[in-house]
Amino acid sequence: MPHTTHFDVAIVGGGIAGLAVAWRAQQRGLRTVVLERDQLAHGATRVAAGMLAPISEARVGERGLLALSRASLDRYPAFVNELAEASGRDFGYSACGTLLVARDRDEAEALERELVEREAMGLPVERLLPSEARRREPALAPTLRLALDVPTDHAIDPRALSAALATAVEHASGVLREGAEVERIVMSDDTERVAGVELRAPGERGSGGTGASIAGARAAGERIGADQVVIAAGAWADQLDGLPTHARVPVRPVKGQIMRLRDPAGPGLLTRTIRMQPGYLVPRGDGRYVLGATMEEQGFDTAPTAGGVFELLRDAIELVPGVSELQIEEVAAGLRPGTPDNAPVLGPGAIPGLQWAAGCFRHGILLAPIVADALAAALAGEPLPAAAQPFGAARFAPTTPPTREAVPL
């Protein structure tokens, strides 16, 4: 393996964002490499439920994020069709719809408020009495108090989707490297722009999320030259060495525990995604379900806990008693990448050649098409799509950015 190579674009992180950006960048004729510390799509992507649910997730005061999410959902059908053709892979895009449910008076009142908010935003939501909700989803418990039907919120299998993306990247002659942990961003000699990345040397201890390295004890790692570097490193996006402070974007990990369940009797228990307060149950259509997810801020810990799993199961079984009979296939946790405003950071950074595809928080799967299109435009020097423009890195810049002239001695 050569110790110096050069690409048009080096992407740090091989999750859903990095893979989608790589595919679109290759389509634009940019020679692209994806550098993944672990295995492709084995971080948050692997644990994600794959809800494509901008309306269920809509929050007052986040109109910009709602517009971005809806723009991405609009792109999904064409994205999926094109990807299926490019990859030769079939993967589930389930137009299943979503039910938001309330099991007691407090939750019902909260749901009524959510209905009013969504109607005020002109979103397609239908209020259902319990009898009608249970007619549509007979597995719901009789204790149900109220439900909202959101027929346009769907789901997709993130593992199948990311596998197809990886295949499409390779078919488009992009380079995918697993076990390639980027330790730092390399600047040009005059520090005017990004010049590439340096990998952690083989045998060096992984950062485990701290990014710290012991000065003097570090072996030199492989360098990969690149005209532009895209940071698509999920919860680890702020852990890379080499960037000056004013060019960094704060990203923190937000742990989510999930369970993958399987109905030995096959599909049919649920056809729609069920959203509870605060969890969800997403049918895969083949008798498999994803039950999620906790929200915990405790660093880079990804161990499932007794308390987390207990709460997931308690809520799901109360609302859908038949969940009791499902087999447990997997218990896992992942780390959502959260910026200070929990919205993504997309496009050019504070240094020429630096690009962000990061901070997608709970929405990484939903946002993949628009993130990919936005970054492909940015990498080609074009403006971002309108919906993505509010999400630039500049909003996180220090209020008094340091300049070379102004630094006090």
Add this chain to the structure above:
Amino acid sequence: MPHTTHFDVAIVGGGIAGLAVAWRAQQRGLRTVVLERDQLAHGATRVAAGMLAPISEARVGERGLLALSRASLDRYPAFVNELAEASGRDFGYSACGTLLVARDRDEAEALERELVEREAMGLPVERLLPSEARRREPALAPTLRLALDVPTDHAIDPRALSAALATAVEHASGVLREGAEVERIVMSDDTERVAGVELRAPGERGSGGTGASIAGARAAGERIGADQVVIAAGAWADQLDGLPTHARVPVRPVKGQIMRLRDPAGPGLLTRTIRMQPGYLVPRGDGRYVLGATMEEQGFDTAPTAGGVFELLRDAIELVPGVSELQIEEVAAGLRPGTPDNAPVLGPGAIPGLQWAAGCFRHGILLAPIVADALAAALAGEPLPAAAQPFGAARFAPTTPPTREAVPL
């Protein structure tokens, strides 16, 4: 590999019983082979919590089983010492004691009755008020109503124990074969006695617990000759072909789901085994805990379920709230072997050369020393130890055993 081999003893099943019997048999100079369909100690042994708790488990009307259990517990210290020396392995034998706890009035009344029963049997049990129970185990919830302390009921790690047994068997020149599934017991030409076993042919479909094979489509498997055959096949003990009906013993699988938990803060949450109604939480002494177990009769299914795990966690977290913070290392299920009276079947069967070390139900780890000694005696033609004598196979014999003369045409 030779297609005909001969041993003094062939043991069907490489769980705790088969391994312990093999060790004792080799020590008696009997050339022994252990035939395990899967991996050694990967059935019920792997899932067992390892409670050595005859007094906690004592039930009125099961005095014979209590005597057998206590006789086995009496043998444990010497068994463990000898095994540590023979294997060169260290493994945990934790004299931790056991607390039986009640969290509401109904459970407290049941516990009072258990106290009376145990005192009537002369067993060492101490009644504790909640304050004293929580002084001894501060992690117990304030809602605790009553506890019984059983200081002589201990625990051991079944995985470490069975690994040590496997090493000891090999040090004693016994033969261990994994992936060797016994399909049937082979009788002598005159059908007067057992002559060995036949393995399932490579590539043949495993029984999956049904023991069925398609007549005419079955390839001949390897034969292993043996003067005596010990059935130590756990829940599969009644699934072997070749035995006449009157020589069979009914054994059914009783599913138990468990969780293996780990405290990231290290040991200290609990020092004693906690027994709830109906679960238990066994500390391993190193910050690890086993939480078990469901009791389900539904065939050979070993999938953990949402409902099973939910109930385990609900009870444990209610009684020991700190369990919430424990990490989940494993969720698994195993199959306890249950006879019609849920007591073991030990020693000679209805056919010369046939021996049983089966049906240990919830007590396989506790009973290992006495089962091994009993079978070693039986294989040498000696009488069983007194405590084991009530557990012969004859109690399951058909009331009118068929004889060759009496079979109607």
